[in-house]
Amino acid sequence: MRKKLRDNSNETATMRLRQAGLRPTRQRNELAKLLFRDGHRHLTAEMLHAEAVAEGVKVSLATVYNTLHQFTQAGLLLQVVVDPTRSYFDTNTADHQHFYCEDENLLTDIPGPEIAVAGLPTPPPGTVIKRVDVVVHVRRS
Amino acid sequence: MRKKLRDNSNETATMRLRQAGLRPTRQRNELAKLLFRDGHRHLTAEMLHAEAVAEGVKVSLATVYNTLHQFTQAGLLLQVVVDPTRSYFDTNTADHQHFYCEDENLLTDIPGPEIAVAGLPTPPPGTVIKRVDVVVHVRRS
DNA sequence: TCAATAGTTTAGAATTATTCTAAAGAGACT
């Protein structure tokens, strides 16, 4: 009882899933709890699966992939493309930009006021702008 | 003889390779000619290989991959990451930015004055900025 | 309470892009 009163992460996760129109299954709940427990995170499917396994959550890699894509479609995550060999998922769905360090495969948010993209260019005929991605590649020095 | 005087693409390609410190082999020459014959291009390895085959150039896909990476290391190409499933190589090695249309897998340069990235952010401790990538994702409208 | 239904999970196979291996081929230099 004590525990229940202090830890509302289950209800929070369930609510988040219902609002997103996703059936709150055990696996989705557990993954949502891992994803959204602390500040913003930038994870690959493999990373999240390893974390789940390490914490004793029984879920398959296929389900992690499914879930990450469903969460992305539902607007709970953003997929970020920075590395040609892996896909990152970002729990920060606000409009923001990234540092990417290839040396350590580390993706982080650019803090504070974002880089001002001065004056969007006219998109090619027959298209409209969907999103502007800014990635600042850094190197260990 | 007439032909030789008008078409210096072979010599141009050879020179480009020598300057890059790459032995001018038949395959590298042919690929260089395809890559740099008209304006700037944005190609995947598969695309370049298909083009080579279509034009009767005998070269394996492995060599196309090798060559694209060697050209990139030599500074003749830029590798651009926009799509989690494929790698693009860009013959425009100037500092510039891209439109990417996922609907048609089309990567193009943003023409004219580039988007001004106002005030670079301070990189994470222990790192220095290597490059700033700006990709404007567009959708067919 | 409990089927019936529809949505979900999963193991394992399949797919796709890319890289590796190691043997044969070709450019460079004498």
Next chain:
DNA sequence: AGTCTCTTTAGAATAATTCTAAACTATTGA
């Protein structure tokens, strides 16, 4: 030409991701 080194290539291997189809489970409404 002969030697050396670098390059090409077929085919195998790898890695990330997706697919398949059968077993499972949340939801709903009697």
